[in-house]
Amino acid sequence: xxxxxxxxxxCIDNVATALMPLKSGKVSLSGNVxxxxxxxxxxxxxxxxxxxxxxGKEETIIKYGIVIGRAKRNITKGTWVHLHCMKSIYDERSxxxxxxxxxxxxIRYE
Amino acid sequence: xxxxxxHWRGYLRKNGSKGIRNKVLVxxxxxxxxxxxxxxxxxxxxxxxxxxxxxxxxxxxxAVRLLIAMIRHPNVGAVLVIGLGCEYIQPKWLxxxxxxxDKFSNWxxxxxxxxxxxxxxxxxxxxxxxxxxxxxxxQTDMTAEDLIIGAECGGxxxxxxxAGNTVVGCFYDSLIDAGGTAIFEEIVEAxxxxxxxxxxxxxxxxxxxxxxxxxxxxxxxxxVRQYSxxxxxFAGGLSSIEEKSMGAVAKSGTRPIQGVLxxxxxxxxxxxxxxxxxxxxxxxxxxxxxxxxxxGLTDLISCGSQMVFLVTGRGxxxxxxxxxxxxxxxxxxxxxxxxxxxxxxxxxxxxxECTSTEIAQYLADLVEDVxxxxxxxxxxxxxxxxYIPYKYQNKEVILxxxx
Numbered sequence: 153x154x155x156x157x158x159x160x161x162x163c164i165d166n167v168a169t170a171l172m173p174l175k176s177g178k179v180s181l182s183g184n185v186x187x188x189x190x191x192x193x194x195x196x197x198x199x200x201x202x203x204x205x206x207x208g209k210e211e212t213i214i215k216y217g218i219v220i221g222r223a224k225r226n227i228t229k230g231t232w233v234h235l236h237c238m239k240s241i242y243d244e245r246s247x248x249x250x251x252x253x254x255x256x257x258x259i260r261y262e
Numbered sequence: 263x264x265x266x267x268x269h270w271r272g273y274l275r276k277n278g279s280k281g282i283r284n285k286v287l288v289x290x291x292x293x294x295x296x297x298x299x300x301x302x303x304x305x306x307x308x309x310x311x312x313x314x315x316x317x318x319x320x321x322x323x324x325a326v327r328l329l330i331a332m333i334r335h336p337n338v339g340a341v342l343v344i345g346l347g348c349e350y351i352q353p354k355w356l357x358x359x360x361x362x363x364d365k366f367s368n369w370x371x372x373x374x375x376x377x378x379x380x381x382x383x384x385x386x387x388x389x390x391x392x393x394x395x396x397x398x399x400x401q402t403d404m405t406a407e408d409l410i411i412g413a414e415c416g417g418x419x420x421x422x423x424x425a426g427n428t429v430v431g432c433f434y435d436s437l438i439d440a441g442g443t444a445i446f447e448e449i450v451e452a453x454x455x456x457x458x459x460x461x462x463x464x465x466x467x468x469x470x471x472x473x474x475x476x477x478x479x480x481x482x483x484x485x486v487r488q489y490s491x492x493x494x495x496f497a498g499g500l501s502s503i504e505e506k507s508m509g510a511v512a513k514s515g516t517r518p519i520q521g522v523l524x525x526x527x528x529x530x531x532x533x534x535x536x537x538x539x540x541x542x543x544x545x546x547x548x549x550x551x552x553x554x555x556x557x558g559l560t561d562l563i564s565c566g567s568q569m570v571f572l573v574t575g576r577g578x579x580x581x582x583x584x585x586x587x588x589x590x591x592x593x594x595x596x597x598x599x600x601x602x603x604x605x606x607x608x609x610x611x612x613x614x615e616c617t618s619t620e621i622a623q624y625l626a627d628l629v630e631d632v633x634x635x636x637x638x639x640x641x642x643x644x645x646x647x648x649y650i651p652y653k654y655q656n657k658e659v660i661l662x663x664x665x
Contacts, residue, residue: 157614159424159612161423161424169420169424169499170499171612182614197499198420198499199419199420199421199498199499200420200499201499201501213501215505215508216423216505216508216509216512218454218455218458218504218508219454219504220454220501220502220504220505220508221501221502221504221505233501234496234499234501235496235501238501238502239502240489240501240502240503240504241454241502241504242453242454242480242483242489242502242503242504243453243483243489243491243502243503244487245487245488245489246489246491246496246501246502246503249493249496252497253493253496253497254492254493254494254495254496254497254498255493256493
């Protein structure tokens, strides 16, 4: 199997970006890394985020060294971090989007 | 090649600015004269002859200011303005402004010239004469200190924040250090970054300008309950507007921000500037903030950018009138797929093949080639898009009165 890779932008980030579709197993990290590997606990789509450590409910999600949102529930290290478990601090609407397709679920189509 | 050591031959204009191209700009003042203007440009068949214009019959201060900014742009050496004859915008006045800038200029009303064919034929003759006159333009030495480069992103994906915008940020840092000027925009894509940007303001005035520009954009987003993030962005892995914003702001690099520019306003001095393209509050409401990528590029060029960067993740094919556009992607797959359109691939950074400093150096090499006359891919293909909408915007940032 091809070596799985993810990219950590800032050393204080608690998430990294998947550079390819990830499956459960070892993922090597590049960028400003704090550790060489993280273990993926589930499938994570390319371009999406993987938790680099356990993140508690209401804790901030950090990428680029800045806050990009808040955890809606406890997030386990190595799992997928997206709309299902984190939310924007500003944009209330985006937590009503489908986690996989991104389509809005708050507008009725009859 | 070090940006500080680079120098080129450029075209010196009366207002002191220096152009990297020497173009004839054909301007239509209303949709009714656009066909004739576009035909003159098409039939001339010269890459240095380009068209821009405004579609509305009723004029708009913002749009007129933008047309004037393009007339005064350093890449423009001659101007031909075409009107129909009954619209609000006055071709004669625009041609006179070009004349005052010592640029070759002329204007026509289609109604007076006797219709489509006569105006096109006369227009082609005028443009050919202008091209001949432009060949006599004296050239002057030009360094990074004379450069203004603008950047925006369109069709972002997860690579934009990791590679595409990062390489622009890295290049911007070296451009600023070499004494040049850089402009970045999209304040509605800086959500949550108010303190981050404010801290980067070079002085109290700059910090205040950033603050009120940010607050205005947030008021807009809150009032329409819509942020500049789309289903495609979420599907691609971005989870919030804050995350998308930091990816977008990465293109500004790390140097201090000198202040906020409005559309068509030239930077008062060299350094890094934030461009505000959001409409100002007015009786007509806010208008549309960010209608398409070409509006953003047109706005950056109106501030005097001799060259612009368009950073794309998913891919884009557009170019720009007046100033050449270098298209950059951080996505190697997109680059391979659109290699005829995209000028630069920053993807090797993500593939671990080189560092962001190295890739910024390659971008500097490409910038040098384009300033020296090499055509960008969009220039070769004839992509010369522009977009000038109705909008209400103040001429400069107005700070609230203090007691």
